[in-house]
Amino acid sequence: MSENTTTVTDNDTNAQVAAAGTLEHLDPHTLELETNVRDDAALDADFVASIKEHGVLNPIAAVRGHDGVVRVRAGQRRTLAAREAGLTSVPVYVRPAGATDDKAQVVERVSEQIVENDRRRELTEAQRARGIQQMLDAGASVTKVAKKLSIGRDTVKSVATAAGSQAAMEALDAGQLSLSEAAVLSEFDDDPDAIMRLLEVAGTNRFEHRVAEIRQDRAAQQAYQEAATSYTEQGYTVVEDFPAYGDTTCVELRYLRTPEGEAATDEHVTDPAHWAVCLTEVEGYVDTETGEPVDAHDIDWHARFSATVAEGKRDPSSVTEVVVWEADWLCTDYAAAGLVLCESLAKRVEALAREDSDHHADDSSDQDAEAREAAAAEAARRERRKVIALNKLGEAAQQVRRQFITDKILARKTAPKGAAMFVASCLTRDVRLIEEHHGGQISAELLGASDSTAVTKMVAELPATGDGRAQVITLALVLGALEARTGKDAWRGSGWGHYVGAAELLRFLADNGYPLADIERVILGEQTDDALYDSLTEQSEPAEND
Numbered sequence: 001m002s003e004n005t006t007t008v009t010d011n012d013t014n015a016q017v018a019a020a021g022t023l024e025h026l027d028p029h030t031l032e033l034e035t036n037v038r039d040d041a042a043l044d045a046d047f048v049a050s051i052k053e054h055g056v057l058n059p060i061a062a063v064r065g066h067d068g069v070v071r072v073r074a075g076q077r078r079t080l081a082a083r084e085a086g087l088t089s090v091p092v093y094v095r096p097a098g099a100t101d102d103k104a105q106v107v108e109r110v111s112e113q114i115v116e117n118d119r120r121r122e123l124t125e126a127q128r129a130r131g132i133q134q135m136l137d138a139g140a141s142v143t144k145v146a147k148k149l150s151i152g153r154d155t156v157k158s159v160a161t162a163a164g165s166q167a168a169m170e171a172l173d174a175g176q177l178s179l180s181e182a183a184v185l186s187e188f189d190d191d192p193d194a195i196m197r198l199l200e201v202a203g204t205n206r207f208e209h210r211v212a213e214i215r216q217d218r219a220a221q222q223a224y225q226e227a228a229t230s231y232t233e234q235g236y237t238v239v240e241d242f243p244a245y246g247d248t249t250c251v252e253l254r255y256l257r258t259p260e261g262e263a264a265t266d267e268h269v270t271d272p273a274h275w276a277v278c279l280t281e282v283e284g285y286v287d288t289e290t291g292e293p294v295d296a297h298d299i300d301w302h303a304r305f306s307a308t309v310a311e312g313k314r315d316p317s318s319v320t321e322v323v324v325w326e327a328d329w330l331c332t333d334y335a336a337a338g339l340v341l342c343e344s345l346a347k348r349v350e351a352l353a354r355e356d357s358d359h360h361a362d363d364s365s366d367q368d369a370e371a372r373e374a375a376a377a378e379a380a381r382r383e384r385r386k387v388i389a390l391n392k393l394g395e396a397a398q399q400v401r402r403q404f405i406t407d408k409i410l411a412r413k414t415a416p417k418g419a420a421m422f423v424a425s426c427l428t429r430d431v432r433l434i435e436e437h438h439g440g441q442i443s444a445e446l447l448g449a450s451d452s453t454a455v456t457k458m459v460a461e462l463p464a465t466g467d468g469r470a471q472v473i474t475l476a477l478v479l480g481a482l483e484a485r486t487g488k489d490a491w492r493g494s495g496w497g498h499y500v501g502a503a504e505l506l507r508f509l510a511d512n513g514y515p516l517a518d519i520e521r522v523i524l525g526e527q528t529d530d531a532l533y534d535s536l537t538e539q540s541e542p543a544e545n546d
Contacts, residue, residue, distance in 0.1 A: 021095040023059060026070065028082040028090045031062065034071045037110055041077050043084065050150035051078065052085035059091040061116070063098075070094055073109060074116040125179055126172035132156060133163040158183035165189050177202035184211055191218070205515030208403075212396035220281065220323065220392065227279055227325035235272030242278055242381070243330060245374040246348055248341070250276060253329040256339045264339050269329050274337040279325040280381070281388045288320045304438070317438050323388070386533040387489075390519060393532075394488030397517035402483065404514050406446050410476050414468035416512050419475050422504075426478050430499040434481045443480025447473065479505065491522040491529055 060075030070092065072079050082090045099105035123131070135145045142160070146153045158179045162168040165186030171177050177185065181202050188194035194214045201210045228238045243250040256264035269275050285294040300313035309315045331337050341349060409416060426433055434440070440452040449455050455473065462470055482505035490502040502523050510516055521527045 021093050024092050024094050025089045026092045027088055028079050030070070031060070031079055031092065032069050032071045033076050033079065034063075034073055034109055036076050037114055038076065041080050043077060043081055046150040047077065048081045048084050051081040051087070053148060053150060055087065056082055056090040059093040061112075062092050062094050063096070064094050065097050073112055124173070124175065125177075125182070126169060129159045129162055129169070129172055129179060129182070132159040136160055155179060161186050167195050171199060171202070181207055188214065194218075208400045209397060209515070209517045212399050213393060216392045216396045223323065224279060224281075224325060231277050231279075231327070237272075237276040237332065239276050239278050239330065242328070242378075246345065248334070248349055249332065251331045251334055251341065251345070253331065255342045255345050256331055256334055256337075257342050259338070259340060266329065268337065268339060271337065274331060274333045276330040276332050278328045278330060280328060280384070281323055282326045282384070283388070283391070284322055284324045285319045286322050288318055294319050386529065387492075389533060389536055390491055390522070390529055391488045393517065393519035394491055397519050398483075398486070398488060400517065401509065401514065401520075402442075402446060404509065405479055405483075406448065408514070409479070409509075409512060410446055410472055412472055415471040415475050418508075418511065419471065422508050423475055423478050426482070426500045426504060433500060434477050439481030439484035440477070441480075442483045443476045446480055446483070447476050479508075486523075491519055 056075075056078050058075075058078070060078055061073045062070045062075075063073050064070050078090070097105070099108045132145060132149070135148070136142070136156070136159075140148070142153050142156045145151075145156045149156075162172065162179060162182035162185070165182070167189055168177075168182040168185040171185060172179070172182050176199055181198075184207075185195060185198055188198065191214075197214060198207065198210055201207050231238055239250070242252065253264055253266075253269070256268075258264060258268070285296055285299065286292060287294055294314060298314050299316055299319060300310045301316060303309040303313070304316050331339065334341065340346070434443075440455075444451050444455050447455060447458065449458060455476075459470060459473055482501060486502040486505055506514075506516060506520050506524055516524070518527065518532055522529050522532055
């Protein structure tokens with residue numbers, strides 16, 4: 001093979017003139033690798049693909065020994081990758097050996113290898129992102145950019161998304177997050193609070209959970225705004241909190257009576273000028289196909305665990321759980337509305353107005369009862385708010401968890417270590433596991449199939465050597481069944497009647513690298529539901545000014 005040789009002279013940077021070298025194009029298979037301080041070349045498929053696509057862009061540094069053999073001093077990974085990529089010619093900067101004995105040669109080799117590696121400065125994620133965006137702006141397709149840089153198309157798409165977000169690019173410049181995280185951050189450009197919450201967990205295994213939680217919060221807030229707008233457009237005032245007991249400027253409907261002493265009802269809410277509304281988030285059910293409301297009492301919840309539905313009842317699979325905003329009416333001028341206060345509240349208001357201590361003493365039992373009633377009402381409202389809030393976390397965690405199962409567990413050719421024991425344990429402890437609770441449909445979804453029939457076909461089409469993949473599909477059946485038992489309210493212990501359920505599912509996934517969400521730690525007993533809810537309310541409270 002002919003060699004293309006160019007003479008090059010090193011600059012005299014340290015008052016020492018280095019030996020002249022030549023830039024030669026040599027077959028990488030003819031190069032001998034010197035012992036290298038990098039004792040693990042760690043070739044990866046992307047690096048080899050890059051070398052195959054572009055060739056060796058930076059010349060390999062080598063030394064020609066007194067025996068004429070060219071030995072690689074710096075660039076062993078490029079050399080090995082070039083061989084693996086099938087290249088027959090690579091640029092090599094060759095210098096004559098400078099050391100006169102073995103010990104001097106070791107000192108020279110090691111010092112040069114360390115300096116060559118230490119003095120590199122990697123591109124920042126922001127610099128990489130801007131470079132990729134320049135290629136896209138120049139007309140290169142996502143596929144072409146991915147091929148040129150030997151990176152995934154998803155990475156290129158992430159860059160295209162992140163580049164349009166000032167907040168994402170600033171965070172990249174600061175080294176606060178990865179390209180994929182930056183792409184997600186751009187979704188929340190209009191929400192500084194969401195961006196702050198995401199940056200708090202950037203680079204950790206909590207990031208995906210936080211994203212799902214924020215999306216849940218945003219969806220709920222949007223639903224609230226839509227519900228509130230429907231009332232404000234009618235002229236009603238919307239308030240965020242219930243008034244304190246005894247506040248006559250804003251009285252709950254249940255404390256009002258007609259002049260004849262009858263309890264006031266929704267029918268008395270007529271003039272918006274005299275009424276406000278407090279919206280409370282509650283759970284309800286609608287027909288999955290029509291969207292019509294369904295009474296929870298009409299649903300046969302036992303059918304979740306069997307194949308039959310009681311006569312006159314609805315199959316749980318035919319309904320969808322939704323969050324609705326329930327209106328509680330508050331009267332801002334009960335006299336103008338033609339109503340009066342209930343007896344107990346009227347007495348209290350009268351006593352406070354007269355500041356009659358004796359009257360206070362006479363009515364102490366009534367006031368105690370009123371206080372207990374008010375406290376019980378607030379406790380009930382808190383519990384309802386807690387259930388809604390933690391169910392949202394449960395739903396957010398479910399999305400992240402199922403994506404993890406699909407991408408990290410079931411996309412494999414073989415089941416992960418410990419899967420066979422896990423499957424055997426679940427099925428022997430609960431033989432009906434995969435027969436109930438509509439787990440088959442979830443298993444199919446986790447496998448990317450349309451339904452159980454498609455999963456059956458998937459197994460039938462496996463080759464004779466498909467035992468490994470068959471075990472993965474079997475694992476999917478068990479995971480799908482357990483997922484069906486792990487609803488968004490699993491933190492309440494809703495699977496108490498089962499031998500295996502949410503706890504077994506979460507422990508298996510955690511053992512295989514899944515980062516547990518806080519709500520999932522409640523399921524495992526590592527945290528209490530009240531403690532988690534208290535932390536949520538503390539985070540949502542605005543900070544006090546100094």
